[in-house]
Amino acid sequence: MELIEAIILAVLAASTPLLLAATGELVTERAGVLNLGVEGMMIVGAACGFGGAWLTGSIIIGALCGIVAGTLLSLVFALMTLGLAVNQVATGLALTILGIGLSGLIGAGFVGERITPAPHLHLPVLTDIPLVGRILFGEDAFVYLSLALVVAVWLFLYRTRAGLVLRAVGDNHVSAHALGYPVLKIRMFAVMFGGACAGLAGAYLPLAYTPFFIPGMTAGRGWIALALVVFASWRPGRLVVGAYLFGAVTILQLHAQGWGVGIPSQFMSALPYLATVIVLVLISRARTGGSTAPAALGTVFVPDR
Amino acid sequence: MLDSTPAALHTGATPLLQTIGLTKRYGDFLANENLDIEIWPQQIHALLGENGAGKSTLVKTVYGLIQPSDGEMRWLGEKMVLSGPSEARARGIGMVFQHFSLFDNLTVAENVALGLAGKESFKDMSARLEQVSNVYGLPLDPRREVWQLSVGERQRIEIVRALMQNPKFLILDEPTAVLTPQEADQLFVVLERLKAEGRAILYISHKLEEVKRLCDTATILRGGKKVSTCNPRAETAASLARMMVGADIKQVKAPASRQTTVPRLVVNDLGLEPDDPHGVRLEHISFELKGGEILGIAGVAGNGQDELFAALSGERLAKDPGTVVIEGIAAGHLSITKRRKLGAAFVPEERLGHGTAPRMKLSENALLTGHAASGMVQHGFVNTAATLKTVDRATEAFDVRKAKRDPEAASLSGGNLQKFIVGREILRNPAVLVVSQPTWGVDAGAAAVIRQALLDLAAAGAAVLVTSQDLDELAEIADRIAVMFHGHLSEPLKTADASREKLGLLMGGSSLEPTEAAHAVGA
Numbered sequence: 001m002e003l004i005e006a007i008i009l010a011v012l013a014a015s016t017p018l019l020l021a022a023t024g025e026l027v028t029e030r031a032g033v034l035n036l037g038v039e040g041m042m043i044v045g046a047a048c049g050f051g052g053a054w055l056t057g058s059i060i061i062g063a064l065c066g067i068v069a070g071t072l073l074s075l076v077f078a079l080m081t082l083g084l085a086v087n088q089v090a091t092g093l094a095l096t097i098l099g100i101g102l103s104g105l106i107g108a109g110f111v112g113e114r115i116t117p118a119p120h121l122h123l124p125v126l127t128d129i130p131l132v133g134r135i136l137f138g139e140d141a142f143v144y145l146s147l148a149l150v151v152a153v154w155l156f157l158y159r160t161r162a163g164l165v166l167r168a169v170g171d172n173h174v175s176a177h178a179l180g181y182p183v184l185k186i187r188m189f190a191v192m193f194g195g196a197c198a199g200l201a202g203a204y205l206p207l208a209y210t211p212f213f214i215p216g217m218t219a220g221r222g223w224i225a226l227a228l229v230v231f232a233s234w235r236p237g238r239l240v241v242g243a244y245l246f247g248a249v250t251i252l253q254l255h256a257q258g259w260g261v262g263i264p265s266q267f268m269s270a271l272p273y274l275a276t277v278i279v280l281v282l283i284s285r286a287r288t289g290g291s292t293a294p295a296a297l298g299t300v301f302v303p304d305r
Numbered sequence: 306m307l308d309s310t311p312a313a314l315h316t317g318a319t320p321l322l323q324t325i326g327l328t329k330r331y332g333d334f335l336a337n338e339n340l341d342i343e344i345w346p347q348q349i350h351a352l353l354g355e356n357g358a359g360k361s362t363l364v365k366t367v368y369g370l371i372q373p374s375d376g377e378m379r380w381l382g383e384k385m386v387l388s389g390p391s392e393a394r395a396r397g398i399g400m401v402f403q404h405f406s407l408f409d410n411l412t413v414a415e416n417v418a419l420g421l422a423g424k425e426s427f428k429d430m431s432a433r434l435e436q437v438s439n440v441y442g443l444p445l446d447p448r449r450e451v452w453q454l455s456v457g458e459r460q461r462i463e464i465v466r467a468l469m470q471n472p473k474f475l476i477l478d479e480p481t482a483v484l485t486p487q488e489a490d491q492l493f494v495v496l497e498r499l500k501a502e503g504r505a506i507l508y509i510s511h512k513l514e515e516v517k518r519l520c521d522t523a524t525i526l527r528g529g530k531k532v533s534t535c536n537p538r539a540e541t542a543a544s545l546a547r548m549m550v551g552a553d554i555k556q557v558k559a560p561a562s563r564q565t566t567v568p569r570l571v572v573n574d575l576g577l578e579p580d581d582p583h584g585v586r587l588e589h590i591s592f593e594l595k596g597g598e599i600l601g602i603a604g605v606a607g608n609g610q611d612e613l614f615a616a617l618s619g620e621r622l623a624k625d626p627g628t629v630v631i632e633g634i635a636a637g638h639l640s641i642t643k644r645r646k647l648g649a650a651f652v653p654e655e656r657l658g659h660g661t662a663p664r665m666k667l668s669e670n671a672l673l674t675g676h677a678a679s680g681m682v683q684h685g686f687v688n689t690a691a692t693l694k695t696v697d698r699a700t701e702a703f704d705v706r707k708a709k710r711d712p713e714a715a716s717l718s719g720g721n722l723q724k725f726i727v728g729r730e731i732l733r734n735p736a737v738l739v740v741s742q743p744t745w746g747v748d749a750g751a752a753a754v755i756r757q758a759l760l761d762l763a764a765a766g767a768a769v770l771v772t773s774q775d776l777d778e779l780a781e782i783a784d785r786i787a788v789m790f791h792g793h794l795s796e797p798l799k800t801a802d803a804s805r806e807k808l809g810l811l812m813g814g815s816s817l818e819p820t821e822a823a824h825a826v827g828a
Binding site: 161164165167168171172174175176177178179180181294295 | 391
């Protein structure tokens with residue numbers, strides 16, 4: 001019983017950065033922009049988040065530093081792809097490489113340092129309920145925040161006018177422009193939101209997951225978040241399922257090694273990507289019409305004046 | 306009432322919209338030059354001109370999408386500066402776009418909401434949508450997503466969206482280009498009603514008969530300048546066309562008699578599954594096309610014409626080789642190249658991207674379809690001289706105007722590129738030519754050259770299959786006309802018997818049987 005509880009707690013912790021980063025990327029992609037730089041924004045968020053927390057002793061300031069760092073990096077992306085109409089795929093990949101280098105530079109001074117990790121919730125009685133108590137009422141603030149963020153994004157996309165405009169821009173930027181919507185401005189905000197979420201997701205790692213910073217500590221989570229958006233077919237609800245599924249695979253992989261199960265760990269690491277490919281095939285076979293991906297995804301828009 | 310010259314009729318009053326010396330410059334190029342135009346209430350005002358005459362630029366300026374370089378606009382006599390479409394809408398200017406400004410993956414109601422200022426709740430807006438669409442006889446289901454709807458329904462969304470702003474002035478950019486004649490008639494009823502309500506309409510079209518029937522005034526643009534403002538009812542289609550082009554358009558001449566020979570293209574019970582979710586399934590398509598004959602295929606876009614073209618050209622293969630027979634040889638399973646070697650040639654609808662590779666030179670584009678059968682490739686090497694010679698021949702024979710000898714395909718204007726593509730195929734002396742929308746978006750001069758070339762090719766003994774949405778074009782060149790609807794092809798009618806009404810009914814999916822039978826009984 002205790003083992004199951006421990007596994008579920010570990011899965012929640014491992015899934016949270018994926019969910020945070022993927023939620024941001026989902027909004028970005030819904031506006032029609034493909035930012036492949038999630039991994040880069042995450043790792044810079046991790047370095048700056050840890051730096052902020054270590055210098056001030058405050059987890060909240062650390063998280064804010066991560067958010068600001070991710071947003072600033074996403075602005076570089078926005079300047080290139082929206083302002084200068086550079087190819088989004090190439091810019092995104094470059095952003096990742098830039099982020100990895102930058103995080104090493106920023107984090108060099110903090111390697112080997114430790115902080116007190118983000119505290120976990122503790123409610124009298126509730127948290128002490130056996131089995132479910134700690135899972136439901138004993139998480140750190142990031143876990144609750146990530147879930148609230150998904151709900152907020154869902155409400156925004158499907159229940160507000162601004163969300164409708166954002167989806168419209170991602171579906172057909174020519175029409176949106178013709179109706180008088182500022183396509184590039186809307187996309188810039190979407191990219192910034194994606195950057196903020198990726199920065200926060202990165203900061204989660206040294207602030208709550210492991211209380212120290214090491215270079216390259218995101219270890220491909222940004223790429224999994226990207227795959228996750230496709231896996232969820234650009235819908236926030238499915239994103240939660242997908243994030244916990246991918247998180248579970250990561251944890252299972254660790255435990256499988258511990259138990260000596262004869263599945264190569266490389267195969268387990270590849271599972272999220274494999275699952276994404278399978279889901280893509282299923283989507284394209286099952287769909288009866290319309291497209292699941294935002295129709296303008298990854299395309300450059302230059303308004304004529 | 307308003308048939309006479311509007312200026313005389315309205316002396317003393319202010320026009321709804323007035324442009325004074327309106328100019329739009331792109332670098333050295335003047336898209337609009339010194340335009341003085343007046344739009345009065347209760348008037349349907351036609352805007353005529355060839356592609357590139359500056360119609361779109363003018364309309365976009367009036368709708369606030371682009372800023373004029375010079376001159377001014379006056380709205381009810383007062384100077385108007387628009388920073389964007391929402392300001393235009395706030396004043397009462399509505400627009401129905403030619404290439405619909407709709408979002409395929411959103412619902413009808415969401416699409417309408419996006420075109421409004423967004424002050425009312427989504428629920429109130431939906432209720433009003435239903436009301437407006439009922440009042441004007443434009444039925445719509447607000448919950449359906451746009452990709453599921455027909456072209457006519459999509460246009461209804463655009464119109465209802467514009468009407469929901471209660472506009473004083475409505476701009477329609479080529480609204481009937483994609484409609485059946487019956488759908489167009491329904492649209493005219495709506496427009497007459499809007500006019501009676503005191504609204505002004507700016508109507509862009511190049512269907513001149515339509516303009517003569519519907520419009521009170523016409524402004525004609527050529528090369529960015531205003532040529533004249535006239536009463537279209539006092540003009541003939543030919544005189545309007547002359548003002549648009551600036552010269553007489555060569556009349557297309559059909560040879561006095563044409564001899565039909567052996568069947569050169571036969572299609573037997575062809576069926577084809579769609580390969581994408583928006584596609585159409587072809588079912589039981591059969592026809593026989595003899596040498597010396599032109600068969601026209603009419604129909605609203607998206608009824609299987611693209612799929613039929615793909616099945617004939619070999620872009621998609623049929624299950625049974627016998628369903629497509631070229632020059633007596635079963636070819637349903639053959640590749641495009643093998644079909645070309647049998648003497649077939651193909652001109653697809655889309656000029657850039659399908660008919661040519663946009664960023665490649667014309668000579669390279671000549672090679673792309675000519676490599677199989679014209680000696681352009683020797684021992685695996687490209688004979689550049691031969692490809693250039695093809696470009697020169699096509700240029701000369703079809704009057705292709707271009708800046709240099711061998712430019713990129715994308716640098717040519719639509720009409721000149723289409724002349725090059727048709728020329729490239731015709732110079733190969735095909736036994737069978739399958740051509741889709743040969744003059745779509747092509748200026749009148751080039752269209753006449755292309756139609757004449759198709760007639761001459763048939764006269765020389767080739768079998769020609771023309772798919773077109775332009776019924777006038779088919780009436781001009783085809784010997785027989787069949788109609789495509791939902792993946793089915795009707796029996797071909799002799800062109801002389803194919804009235805617009807009959808074709809319109811077939812395009813809308815009705816069968817001709819009962820009336821034909823009635824005639825038979827009557828006789």
